Amino acid sequence: KHGEEQMNNAQQMYALSLDQCVAAIKAVGKLRTILLEGDMGNGKSSTLRTLADDLPNHTPCYFDCTTKDIGDLNLPNMTVMNEQGYVTFVPNEELGAHLGKPIILMIDELGKANPAVKNALLRVMQERMVGSIKLHPDSIVYATTNKGSEGVGDMLLPHARNRIVTVRVRKTDHISLIEHGINDGWDHSLLGWVKDNPQLMASFEDVKDPDENPYIFHPKQQRKAFVTPRSLHAASDILHQRHAFDDQTLTALLMGAIGDRGAMDLMAFVKLADQLPSLQSIKDTPSTAKVPDSAAGICMVVYRTLASIESEWLNAWMDYMPRLDVEAQGMFANGVRAPKYSKQSMVMKNKKFTAWAMQNNYMFAADKR
Numbered sequence: 356k357h358g359e360e361q362m363n364n365a366q367q368m369y370a371l372s373l374d375q376c377v378a379a380i381k382a383v384g385k386l387r388t389i390l391l392e393g394d395m396g397n398g399k400s401s402t403l404r405t406l407a408d409d410l411p412n413h414t415p416c417y418f419d420c421t422t423k424d425i426g427d428l429n430l431p432n433m434t435v436m437n438e439q440g441y442v443t444f445v446p447n448e449e450l451g452a453h454l455g456k457p458i459i460l461m462i463d464e465l466g467k468a469n470p471a472v473k474n475a476l477l478r479v480m481q482e483r484m485v486g487s488i489k490l491h492p493d494s495i496v497y498a499t500t501n502k503g504s505e506g507v508g509d510m511l512l513p514h515a516r517n518r519i520v521t522v523r524v525r526k527t528d529h530i531s532l533i534e535h536g537i538n539d540g541w542d543h544s545l546l547g548w549v550k551d552n553p554q555l556m557a558s559f560e561d562v563k564d565p566d567e568n569p570y571i572f573h574p575k576q577q578r579k580a581f582v583t584p585r586s587l588h589a590a591s592d593i594l595h596q597r598h599a600f601d602d603q604t605l606t607a608l609l610m611g612a613i614g615d616r617g618a619m620d621l622m623a624f625v626k627l628a629d630q631l632p633s634l635q636s637i638k639d640t641p642s643t644a645k646v647p648d649s650a651a652g653i654c655m656v657v658y659r660t661l662a663s664i665e666s667e668w669l670n671a672w673m674d675y676m677p678r679l680d681v682e683a684q685g686m687f688a689n690g691v692r693a694p695k696y697s698k699q700s701m702v703m704k705n706k707k708f709t710a711w712a713m714q715n716n717y718m719f720a721a722d723k724r
Contacts, residue, residue: 367560370525373398377405379522384495388480390465390516391499393524394558395507395572396583398535399499403461406495413495416451416460420468420476423447428475429486444486452485457493466500466509473515481518504560506574527584529553533658534693535584542594543659544628545587548621550654555582555617569616580614587613590621597625627652634659638668641675653683661690666701673707688717 370393371379380389380402391399400417407415429444451458462476480498483490490496498519501509527535529549536546549555555570565573570582580586589612597605602622609618631652632645637660647653657679660672676684691702702708711717 366523370523372525372531373402373405373527376522376524377402377409380406380495380497381409383520384459384497385493388462388519389497390511390519390521391497391524392502392521393499394526394583395501395505396585397524397527398584399524400461400463402497402499403459406459410457410459410495413457413459413493414451414454416449416454416458418447418449418460418462420462420464420472423472424469425471425475428472446485446488450479450485451494452488452490455491457491458495460490460494460496462496462498464500464509465498466503466511467507473511477515477518502560504574505572526558527556529556532556532584532587534690534695536587536591537658537661537690537693538695538697539588540662541588541591543655543662544624545591545594545621546658546662547628547651547655548624549587550658551624551651552620555587556584570614578614580611580617582613582617589613590617594625624651624655628655631656631659634663637675638671641671642678644675646678650682653679654686657683657687657690661687661696661698664698664702666705669702669705670707673705673711677711684711684715688712688715692717 376389376391383389391402393399403415403417407413427447428450429446432443432445446452451460460479462480465473465476468476478484480496483492483494483496500511501507503509529552533546533549535541536549552570554568557568557571559565559568559571559573562568562571562573565576572578572581572583590609593605593608593612600608605625606618606622609621612618613621627649631647636644647656664672676687690696691699691708693699
């Protein structure tokens with residue numbers, strides 16, 4: 356048991372962020388198949404989109420193991436088998452072998468695959484062969500799976516694991532999730548709630564008693580819905596449409612997405628968001644627009660601005676921002692200099708922002724992308 360604890364500690368110590376996983380796949384994925392093993396709903400599958408953006412000359416291919424049986428990988432080509440005297444197999448288009456050019460093949464949910472499908476994929480993962488077709492030499496192959504400790508059926512036998520390189524994916528923390536949410540246009544009240552509740556991003560492996568954290572998935576307690584980055588994205592989509600239904604419907608939908616306790620707590624932030632100054636008031640009268648009374652309200656104003664700021668009203672925001680406390684101003688500045696902030700260059704080129712940064716001793720390096 357002591358040896359198992361040491362091994363688990365080592366895996367947690369060397370768990371990689373999603374960005375680190377992407378960098379590793381880009382560097383090694385042509386030669387070896389990396390298996391991303393991590394918490395459910397934590398963004399493992401989203402790495403395909405990131406890799407496709409970073410490697411525009413590669414075609415992304417998504418292979419969902421949960422929907423496949425052995426007959427779904429290759430089928431006999433009936434048009435040629437009689438003429439040639441032997442059977443030629445045609446591979447599933449999701450594997451990308453027919454393209455004849457560099458691909459990024461993500462084998463999703465490998466641990467949940469039918470055992471026969473797992474065995475059939477071994478040659479794809481080790482030799483880059485799909486039946487008799489060799490993938491383009493620049494092709495990248497990698498796979499994803501959930502932690503076995505989650506108890507959702509993910510299992511790989513030793514002979515399969517020995518053909519791949521398994522890395523543990525670190526559970527996304529609340530700051531990284533907020534940065535992602537800002538770039539992806541998530542609802543500002545949800546982002547404010549995440550900021551105030553970092554325990555939302557805890558891993559069940561760090562919570563022995565499930566009652567200590569009523570928000571997250573825990574294998575010792577069956578919760579119909581719970582908080583993950585994936586379910587928070589769903590909650591954000593619901594909040595964006597809340598003008599279309601009443602509070603009872605909104606609460607019911609949130610309960611279905613992130614669980615009862617999470618929905619009730621989030622609704623308190625939604626009520627607070629209704630009291631924020633409108634964007635229009637900040638654009639039109641930044642010197643008199645309302646400043647929220649609570650720290651949580653100010654936080655939501657900053658997140659809303661980071662997500663929606665445009666060059667046309669950036670000057671107005673820079674007139675409004677000094678009316679906020681120093682911590683809130685720093686929160687905006689740190690959001691701007693986050694490595695992946697999509698509007699970084701626009702903000703940094705603004706004269707009022709540059710003057711504010713110099714006055715407040717903030718050093719920035721402009722994004723050269």
